[in-house]
Amino acid sequence: MEDYKYLFKVVLIGNAGVGKTCLVRRFTQGLFPPGQGATIGVDFMIKTVEVDGDKVKLQIWDTAGQERFRCITQSYYRSANALILVYDITCQPTFDCLPNWIKEIDTYASSKVLTYLVGNKSDRLLHREIPAEIGEHFAKQHSMRYLETSAKEAENVDRLFTEIAVELTKQAKENFLRPRQDSTSGKVGMPNGGSSPVGGLSCCKLN
Ligand SMILES: Nc1nc2c(ncn2[C@@H]2O[C@H](COP(=O)(O)OP(=O)(O)OP(=O)(O)O)[C@@H](O)[C@H]2O)c(=O)[nH]1
Numbered sequence: 001m002e003d004y005k006y007l008f009k010v011v012l013i014g015n016a017g018v019g020k021t022c023l024v025r026r027f028t029q030g031l032f033p034p035g036q037g038a039t040i041g042v043d044f045m046i047k048t049v050e051v052d053g054d055k056v057k058l059q060i061w062d063t064a065g066q067e068r069f070r071c072i073t074q075s076y077y078r079s080a081n082a083l084i085l086v087y088d089i090t091c092q093p094t095f096d097c098l099p100n101w102i103k104e105i106d107t108y109a110s111s112k113v114l115t116y117l118v119g120n121k122s123d124r125l126l127h128r129e130i131p132a133e134i135g136e137h138f139a140k141q142h143s144m145r146y147l148e149t150s151a152k153e154a155e156n157v158d159r160l161f162t163e164i165a166v167e168l169t170k171q172a173k174e175n176f177l178r179p180r181q182d183s184t185s186g187k188v189g190m191p192n193g194g195s196s197p198v199g200g201l202s203c204c205k206l207n
Contacts, residue, residue: 004048004055008168010161011076013101014086015094016065019120022151023086024062027161032152039064041072049162051169058165070104077108082116082164089119089135089148090127102142114167115144118160123150 012020021036021043028045043062048055061080063073077083085101087094098117105115117139119130132148139146145163149156 004057006054006169006172007057007059008081008165009059009061009079010082010084010164011061011063011080012084012086013063013073013077013104014065014084014118015088015091015097018065018086018088018091018094019151020062020065020084020086023084023118023120023149023157023160024060026151026154026157028060030154032154038066039069041069042076047161049165051165054169056165056169058161060161074104074108077105077113078110080109080113081168082114083109084116084118084160084164085144086118086120087130087135088121089130089132090121090124092129095130095135095138098138114164114171115142116160116164117142117144117146119146119148120151122148122155123153 012024014020016038021039022032024043024045025031025033025036028047039062041064045060045062046057047060048057050056061076063069063076083105085098085105087098089095105113109115117135119132119135135148136146147156147160147163149160151157
């Protein structure tokens with residue numbers, strides 16, 4: 001039997017250079033490695049965390065921000081349990097592009113997906129171009145949760161992924177307790193059709 005109870009897919013999206021790869025590296029390896037090249041297509045890493053005594057495996061997909069990879073990365077939205085939309089608080093154009101990313105989410109992601117807006121590079125305070133309140137307001141307008149992070153200084157990075165693991169576990173447990181309304185089989189469902197408790201629960205698929 002697998003040594004984890006839930007498996008969740010978390011997908012990072014956002015413009016090139018906002019720090020998606022660095023956030024993933026910081027969380028999964030505790031590193032801020034210099035000289036990260038641009039992501040080509042999609043990359044993924046795994047980290048297991050504990051939530052209320054249960055092992056929760058996060059499969060974290062780091063997508064390329066460059067426009068030319070968009071058609072590859074779009075295919076990863078559908079099965080995501082959580083999406084992290086990242087911009088760079090020191091780079092206005094990365095914030096101005098957010099409405100386009102929201103359109104992508106609306107088009108390709110599950111309507112139940114948990115979505116975070118993340119303003120990264122909070123260590124570069126002197127170069128800030130987008131006030132935190134503006135980011136927070138935008139997030140609220142689009143029913144997203146909001147955090148500012150620094151992959152460089154490890155600020156709020158663990159918090160971001162831990163909050164996601166906690167919330168998805170909560171949703172999975174709630175959903176597991178509540179029979180699906182459209183089902184006549186008597187089986188129970190999980191959120192987004194993709195979160196996966198492990199251990200012989202035949203109604204839930206691993207993907
Ligand atoms: N000061 C500071 N720099 C950061 C931070 N996060 C990332 N960077 C820098 O920003 C640049 C881009 O980081 P990446 O993680 O490669 O960005 P990305 O969003 O994955 O880019 P693509 O793969 O092209 O989509 C690198 O030079 C990083 O060192 C941060 O929190 N603070």
